[in-house]
Amino acid sequence: MKFEKKRSESKQEIPTSSMPDIIFMLLLFFMVATTLREQEIFVNFVLPEAKAVQKIENKRLVSYIWIGDNERIQIDDNIVELKQIQKIMYDKRVTLPSVIVSLRADKNSRMGLVTDIQQSLRKADARRINYSARALF
């Protein structure tokens, strides 16, 4: 008896013609999801860790204050003095009333400095604050 291999008639290829469409879709997703890193950070910091952290829902409202390991403070693209913070944050609060200040402080900072910044924020009436921390599970 003769065995004959059955060959299916259909082609054994993956259709690649829709590949560009799929990739376009992915591309669009990443383009929308991307926020280009517009700020360069001049200070060194390691964030503290915490368990009960929340996400910041609205990234557009966030304004950052960095505190580096040698007590340097950065707002936007500048290293600033403690005395200037109140004015800068007041201006920000005027342009964007619901601004959230995200404090990205090094975990070895002194609380004295953090308290001083808090006081400036209170005086500038920019009172929504977020102590940035890495999520710990």
Add this chain to the structure above:
Amino acid sequence: MVNLKRKKRAGGEFSAGSMADITFLLLLFFLVTTNIDVDTGIGLVLPEYVPEEERIDTPISKERLVAILVNANGDVLLNKEVIAIPQISENLKEKIRSKINLPKNKKLICSIKVDRETNYNLFMKTLDQVEIAYTEVREEYAMGTYGRKVNDLTDEEYKDVREKVFKVVSFAEPEEIK
């Protein structure tokens, strides 16, 4: 004779074969530049600034107040009792639970006071403990009353949970050094 007839051009097509490669390249670029990591942190609203002359001290009854003091060495004093940082949440939870059914003006006030030389990390750990205590009690209350997690509650139910387990965290007014 000169042939005036125009040559027929090849059909107006462009090769779409390299399209996938180009988009791949773009895709790679956005993949590399995207930072998906979201900002996480502990959110609070600072109290309004009142100049010293206008400050009015309102007396608060002892049982409403939980004073947490953290000194420069990381020692914690909770209502004059020395405890370790990880014990704060357990301690607080009991106090929060006992005040669920009280009116709003009798809820717990959690006051955190730190030394100027205290490490920021210690402060964050303390604040984290307070947050944990409140979130866990809220979770318990939501489970007990509505049988669901806080995240699955409707807006009104969530509001009720927030009212019942009302969070007041206060930072002690820093003392001026003269």
